[in-house]
Amino acid sequence: MIKRMIEYFDIGQICNSGQCFRMEKKDENTYSIIALDKYLEIRQEGKECTFFCQEEDFENFWKNYFDLEEDYGAYIAQADPEDIYLVNAAQFGCGIRILQQDLWEMTASFLISQQNNIQRIRRCIRNICERYGEERVNFRGEQYYTFPAPKVLAGLHEDDLRECNLGYRSKYVVRTARSIVNGEVDFKRLHRMEYEEARTELLKLYGVGKKVADCICLFGLHKLEAFPVDTHILQAAKKHYGGRFPKEKYLGFEGVMQQYVFYWEICGG
């Protein structure tokens, strides 16, 4: 059990920000998270966070996962003070962090996300994990499941994933898994690429367009300059910016600002 006082961290906001589909609210102050083969519970009261895990896992994994070394207050402070909308949005979502999640899981998750709502995305992913992931047991003695590796999903038929409620998106996931297994796209090399190059590489995957590629860059490769444009961001841009968000003001951390706008649009107002 690890206790820390953390600034600009709100596990509830992170859970609702739509970047992680394997985080659940257990009760008012407690959330559970599954990442790789690890299970964590966090309790938060104000700035005081309790991580229910071993010191070693916290230092070697979760600290990085939650991007705790990064100063998000510094990002928020750079919001243009004349941009009242953005200043308010950043304040409203000031506890959000860009999680450092698994590249393959993010790729599959955001393939599933298209023309889909967050609740059903969660259910799709839970179905896939329960059916094709590996079983583990948490510290409470409860079972949980890992996200299946590319080679597992590559061996499936499209209809197998339709049974997981993916609908027409199942062919995207199966074909992409095969592209990774047969080496058409080298996932290990993506981590060493700059944003633009990684994005171009991801766009080669069947079912990955600009929006999904940027989500993968932001959440799976931690490229903070990636700025996914979806329907909500587009609506906000029309309402408040005459059509296009001024992301050139935020070079290098465009994606952080995107999250504040997105979170405001789905949870604010």
Place this chain on the structure above:
DNA sequence: CGCCAGGGGAGCT
């Protein structure tokens, strides 16, 4: 029952 929207994408012009 029909309609429509949910963090789009492919394929074409």
Place this chain on the structure above:
DNA sequence: AGCTCCCCTGGC
């Protein structure tokens, strides 16, 4: 860059 068509579920 903009258009059409594609296409699955759940809510109304």
